[in-house]
Amino acid sequence: MDKIDQRILTLLQKDATLTIAQIAEQAGISSTPAWRRIRKMEEDGVIDRRVTILNPEKLNLGLTGFVLIRTSDHSDQWLKDFAAAVSQVPEVVEAYRTTGDVDYILKIVAPDVAGYDQIYKRLIAAARMNDVSASFSMERLKDTTELPLTYAAG
Template sequence: MDRTDKKILRLLQEDATLPVADIARKVGLSTTPCWRRIQKMEEDKVIERRVAILNPEKVNVGVTVFVSIKTDSHNAEWLRRFSEVIVKMPEVIGFYRMSGQVDYLLKIVVPDIAAYDAFYQKLVLEIDIEDVSSAFAMERIKDTLELPLEYMSIDKNAKS
């Protein structure tokens, strides 16, 4: 990975629909070498996939809820079952195992509080949980999938 790869990644994070010719021009390459670099980053899983980012309000899931979960079950079977249940719930857009006071944190999107309540009822019916607490986001100030590239290792010996 060199500085040119980093520039390509920055451009793709901003707009994954940019034509390769435009990316190439912006980073100072011809189209074929630029395309090869993108292909290599896809093969190496630096670029996992390209997606369209939807407006939550336009698809009627404008309410974001952070759900903290505590459990007193830490065995492999419970975790397998819990993960299986959560992964199948389309409202869950983030699922994390945490350190500290909370065992798991979910980020979910729903149209309204009634939909959240239905989600909650289904969750506690499907899996044994010690405690569930929820925090509703009042305003989305920053919500991005763009990763900071400042920490990316650059091969200083590679030709850019």
């Protein structure tokens, strides 16, 4: 990955609706090489997908929560069942298996605490857990989907 690829990725991370011509111009190359580079990065999996980012508050999803889960069952079957259950809850927007005292962290969105309670009930019905706790965001200090490109091979 060279500086031009990094520039293209920077542009796409900021605005995936840019045309090939706009990307090419801003990256300092012509349209055909820009298109080829983007296609190659898609084929290589560098560009995973292109999405539209929605405003959660405008969709009545003003509560962001971080659910901390501990379990005593660390079997493959438990993990498969839990992952399948989590994938069926659309309000869970991110899910991680972690190191340390907490086994799993989920990021959820909900309209309010009552909405979170409904999510909580679906989660505890889906898999046996030792401890479930949640913290709720009071203020979003940073919210980005842009990854730093300074570590990209080049």
